[in-house]
Amino acid sequence: MARGGSSGPGALKALLSLEEAQRRLLDLAKLTPSEQLPVEATLGRYLAAPVKALRTQPASPLSAMDGWAIRAHDMPGPWRIVGESAAGHPYKGTVAPTQTVRISTGALLPDDADAVLVQEDCTADGDTLRFAGEPPEPLDRHVRKAGLDFSKAEQLLGSGSRMSPARMALAISGGHATVSVHRQPQVAVIDSGDELALPGTALAPGAIPASNGPMLAALCAQLTGNIRRIGPVPDRIEALSEAMEQARDADILITSGGASVGDHDLLAPALKTIGADVDFWRVAIKPGKPIMVATRGPQVVLGLPGNPVSAFVTAHLFALPLLRAMQGAGNALPVGESWPSSSALPATGKRAEFLRGRFGPDGVAPVSVQDSGALVPLANADCLIVRPAASAPVASGEPVSVIRI
Ligand SMILES: Nc1nc2c(c(=O)[nH]1)N[C@H]1C(S)=C(S)[C@@H](COP(=O)(O)OP(=O)(O)OC[C@H]3O[C@@H](n4cnc5c(N)ncnc54)[C@H](O)[C@@H]3O)O[C@H]1N2
């Protein structure tokens, strides 16, 4: 009971609010350096500089349909067919009055043409084209004007934007082969606890498979490809501090377990051994209260609680925001969505609660088992239902904020 009960370190201090804890953590986030990468290699990366258009798109008017390029003034025809404009093979001449050119989707509109008739509305007979349909409204509706998408020098993507497949396409269309993105932080994940065994190995009485490390690494892998896993490490200060030494060069060190007040909770003494400075410990959230955040030089150490759900929730509230902030994300914190609650929820106390929830036809409802050690409900949950501290009860049908997981 050396550090147990109310005599544990910091036990008398009030819990930090979630907002204050996240603010303090994000204050510790140092931007990683930038690197220039081929656009195709940037999925999920954050831009370190704005992307401006090096060209105009479309550079010239294009047809949006397969059909016939005409002068709108000549409606309703007939026309004489004088040539073709295909994608990549523009018609070289101009279109004189009462002339038309066969045109395909994405092909350049010939000079002097200003409208396209869709081929379904036209009949070609020898070199004569006749129109038999409803005129396009407006007449130029099938023409994509120059600069419809963007113009040269326009900003296409802001610094801090996260590259998605569509943003990659936009950067390439804007004329870029490479863009400047932030380097992905290096993360080390340490499982700690005497009861932990490697996946699939024989279990001594009281032992369990170490599942937090792979889960935390997989969560972080959404935001960085540089992840090292260490452990499981036994409950000895030297073993934990030695594992932390191995991870000295990581930008972020994540541990799971040993964050609470029990006699075998060794995170605080191990951090002291390696010379880390604890920034804060214990936040008014449920689950995840015993989270500890420390720094060792430029490294940020996140001591997540061992309970699997607590580790999962604190990873969403702290580890992922830190990973985003270090890469210059415009919005590092999880984004809440409003959903109707399909069941009544009780009032909350001093801690903000993060209930594992599932979406249904009438809204979102908590799963039945909310124990912070239970993985089945976590694995079947779609989201965390956010219940701020000191909230009034929620009636069925009222909105709640959720974080997708
Ligand atoms: N007297 C008090 N006891 C506890 C308090 C408290 O305030 N006073 N807080 C509770 C809360 S809340 C949490 S959360 C847990 C967190 O404790 P620790 O961070 O010290 O975690 P451990 O005791 O090491 O483990 C808790 C639980 O999780 C299992 N675990 C640990 N690591 C892994 C892993 N890598 N993979 C799978 N499962 C893991 C471990 O076996 C335990 O069952 O403390 C409460 N106690």
Ligand code: MOO
């Ligand atoms: O806060 Mo602990 O994380 O309730 O289980």
